[in-house]
Amino acid sequence: MALLTGWASFLVAVATIGCIYGLLTLGLNVHYGYTGLLNFGHVAFFAAGAYASAIVTMPPPSTVTNASYEIWLNLPMPLGFPVSLAAAALVGGVLAFLIGLTSVRLGTHYLAIATFALAGVFSDVLVNEAWLTNGSFGMNSVPKPGRAMLTADEWQLAYLAFAALSLLVTYLVLERLVNAPFGRLLKGVRESEAAAKTLGKDTNAVKLKSFVIGGMIAGFAGGIYAHYLGSVVTAQFVPHVTFTVYAAMLLGGAASNTGAVAGAFLVIAFEESTRFITTAYNWIQSTLPEALSGVLPALFGPLPNNPSFIPSMRFVVIGVLFVLVIRFRPEGLFGDPAEIQALGEEED
Amino acid sequence: MSPNQTPADGNSGDAAASADLLEVDGVVKRFGGLVAVDGVSFGVEEASITGLIGPNGAGKSTLFNCITGVYDVDGGAVRLDGEEIQGLSPTTVARRGVGRTFQTPKTFRGMTVRENMAFAARHQTGERALGALLRPGTIREEEADVQARVDDTLEFLELDHLADEYASGLSGGQRKLLELGRVLMLDPEIIMLDEPVAGVNPSLTDDLLARLRELNDRGRTILFIEHDMDVVMENCDRVVVMHNGQTLASGPPDIVQDDERVVEAYLGGVDR
DSSP states (O other): OOSOOHHHHHHHHHHHHHHHHHHHHHHHIIIIIITOOOOSOHHHHHHHHHHHHHHHHOOOGGGSTTOOOOOOOOOOHHHHHHHHHHHHHHHHHHHHHHHHHHHTTSOHHHHHHHHHHHHHHHHHHHHHOHHHHOGGGOBOOOOOTTGGGSOHHHHHHHHHHHHHHHHHHHHHHHHHHHHSHHHHHHHHHHHOHHHHHHTTOOHHHHHHHHHHHHHHHHHHHHHHHHHHHSOBOGGGOOHHHHHHHHHHHHHHOTTOHHHHHHHHHHHHHHHHHGGGHHHHHHHHHHHSOGGGTTHHHHHHOSOOOOTTHHHHHHHHHHHHHHHHHHHHOTTTTTOOHHHHTTTTOOOO | OOTTOOGGGGGGSHHHHTTEEEEEEEEEEEETTEEEEEEEEEEEETTOEEEEEOSTTSSHHHHHHHHTTSSOOSEEEEEETTEEOTTSOHHHHHHHTEEEOOSSOOOOTTSBHHHHHHHTOSSOGGGSHHHHHHOHHHHHHHHHHHHHHHHHHHHHTTOGGGTTSBGGGSOHHHHHHHHHHHHHHHOOSEEEEESTTTTOOHHHHHHHHHHHHHHHHTTOEEEEEOSOHHHHHHHOSEEEEEETTEEEEEEOHHHHHTOHHHHHHHHTOTTO
């Protein structure tokens, strides 16, 4: 019995991805929104978490086609799941610590360049170190926890519930953190490092902590993603992920956890809706009266048949969204304009 | 001893120097070929107000940065309570008890006045991530103390009506007061102010100076940079004059005021 058909199934999938991006955006918001760290390599922490989960749960290579990885733990599924997610968060945090150790002292755009470059290096490592990551072929037998006990649709719903719960718990933990003096410490470092130092705060340590916390959350998101799709491939972890997360954060409002979650869902829904551009076009064309049937093709021309056209449209959509938000509502939906006003400006 | 020592500088001899809270001893700072601070020596007595004056480019702000660890010195020593603090990071210097403000106020603009102030409080359990998550009781108690101190300090500075405004909405003078307030929250042994009244409107200036004198009456040690001779002469126990990176003169205001070299440095040698 198919519980979910067509639209419902699609919505459940979008909501699950939305939860995962919600986590990613919460993580980036700790970096940029609260601490002012321009991290342009966020996807690396996501990838690190996803690969960590894959490595600890993949079955032996002998049972998998095209396997060249040499390390696997094959943790049994329902019980190994929390361990796998903990490993994902841990590895995301460790990667953030290592990247942060080398670059967190850099200010503003220098940090952006360093993190972007290091994420690129990390991506190359994932492609080339096949003994660990199975190279560009990817790890395609990541177990789906509880899948054996449930039907396909039940599992989809159960996993969505789990992802939503993870997002909620992370959100609550972060709210508690940023409303405590810890949040004040992060914001002060964001506003003026020089002033924070002369008030006796160790700004590099603060930035490193922020980097690790955000990296752990992104790694955790990676673990949830790996067990959701059941496969981890390098091609999933491209800079586009980082920029989608930025769009989500800015749309929702930097330095607002509520905004981060709302922004993530909106951007994912927006991005996924581009799938229906062709359908919408055809529908409008079919409902137009005979006399106007030439109008749409004249305006837009026939949509190109190239299969990469629609996926490419998503980049345009995200780009346009970026520009519109920054132009018309720089504080985003839930951001505080007085707080965001000075964000990212150079201090003198 | 610096060759620039003046006869008026009688009370900073070796015997008295040990009583100084802050001691600047032959500090040198070079930027490439430029010697910005060239062997400056003076002491700041505990519970005194000391003014540091000198024309533009004399090296006053550079010296502040040398004392507070922003710059590494190229020679000489800075001692706080007899312990050398040169070469330490700004964070460590602040923790040792040196609080400072900047010539252009560096307030946390995207935070409220209250948050700005509370940020500076020391030893907050809630500043550690795990402490913030796991010890809500301790944090609540500490935070109540911090907020009470914030209220007192804001009231003292007459900023209490602005407590919940964002710092970005304050005037230049109010920002200087806020920066002073933050330093008070840090509760340092010595307060160093870089031009606390420059660019502040006259009525607020008198207010600010009155606050400084009151702090001094309560036993605070203050060292401040100022351009305005009158302000310095009226408010300081002791004055240090810098010129071209060197100490030109130092001593009580009335004696320094009459020093020929000081007059010449300020008026540019009118009789030549």
